[in-house]
Amino acid sequence: MRRETQNILLVLLGGALLKIGLNGSYLNYVKPSFQWLVVGTGSVMVLLAVLAIVRDLRRHAAGAAETHEHGHGRSTWMLLLPVLAIFLIAPPALGSDSVNRNDGRSVAQGERKTGGAKFDPLPPGDVVPITMTDFVTRSAWDDANTLNDRTVRMTGFIVRDKTSTMMARLVMGCCAADATPVRVRLDGDPRAAALPVDSWVEVTGRIQPGTATEANSYTPALTVSDLRPVPAPAEPYE
CATH class of the missing domain: 2.40.50 (OB fold (Dihydrolipoamide Acetyltransferase, E2P))
Incomplete structure (x- = not known):
C-alpha cells in the first residue's frame, strides 16, 4: 500500500471516530463512559496522519528520492469503502x-x-x-x-x-x-x-x-x- 493511501485511510478513519464520538452516535456501539476513548483514538489517528503527511512533504521538498511501492491499485482503494461507510453512513443501533x-x-x-x-x-x-x-x-x-x-x-x-x-x-x-x-x-x-x-x-x-x-x-x-x-x-x- 502506498504511503499516501495509508495517510488517507488514517485521516478518514480518525475523522469517522471523531464524528461519531462528538455527535453522540457512538452510543450505538459502546457505553457512554467510552466516549473519551473514541474521541481520543480518533484524535491520535488524525494527528499521526498529519505528522506523516508533513514529514513526506518535507522529504519531497528536500529532494529525497521517492520510494516506489508496488501492489497498489484498485484493491488498495477498496479498503477505503468501509471507512467511508462509517464516515458517511453510521450504522444504526442493534434492533x-x-x-x-x-x-x-x-x-x-x-x-x-x-x-x-x-x-x-x-x-x-x-x-x-x-x-x-x-x-x-x-x-x-x-x-x-x-x-x-x-x-x-x-x-x-x-x-x-x-x-x-x-x-x-x-x-x-x-x-x-x-x-x-x-x-x-x-x-x-x-x-x-x-x-x-x-x-x-x-x-x-x-x-x-x-x-x-x-x-x-x-x-x-x-x-x-x-x-x-x-x-x-x-x-x-x-
Whole structure:
C-alpha cells in the first residue's frame, strides 16, 4: 500500500471516530463512559496522519528520492469503502433482528438459578417509571413480588415472534457486540400488533404475575393500559 493511501485511510478513519464520538452516535456501539476513548483514538489517528503527511512533504521538498511501492491499485482503494461507510453512513443501533437471533437469551437467565433476590420497594405514585432491565429482573428474581398491583411505564422497541408482540431493549456490557436482550410481552392493546418492528414505544401497564418463567426465558407479560409511539432515545441501550 502506498504511503499516501495509508495517510488517507488514517485521516478518514480518525475523522469517522471523531464524528461519531462528538455527535453522540457512538452510543450505538459502546457505553457512554467510552466516549473519551473514541474521541481520543480518533484524535491520535488524525494527528499521526498529519505528522506523516508533513514529514513526506518535507522529504519531497528536500529532494529525497521517492520510494516506489508496488501492489497498489484498485484493491488498495477498496479498503477505503468501509471507512467511508462509517464516515458517511453510521450504522444504526442493534434492533429486533439482534433480539431474535439471541436464541432466547436474557439478562435474567443466568442469575435466577442462584435463587431469589431482595429489591428496594418501588417509589410511590400512580405510575412508576422503570427501566426494562429492572422490570424483567424483578419479574424473575424478586421473591417479594414488588411489581404486583403496580402500574409501570417503560420504553422499548417492538419485536415479534411467531406468536406474540413484544417490547425489547438491549443491555450492553461494554459494547454492542456483547448486548443481551430483555423482553416484555405486550397484551391487551391491539395497537401493539399493528406497529412495525423496531418502532419505539412508551408503554404503561401492569405485570401479569407468574408469567416470567424459565420456559419463556423469563419474559414477563404486561397488560397494557396505554401505548404511544416515541422517538428513539439518544441512548438506545440500557
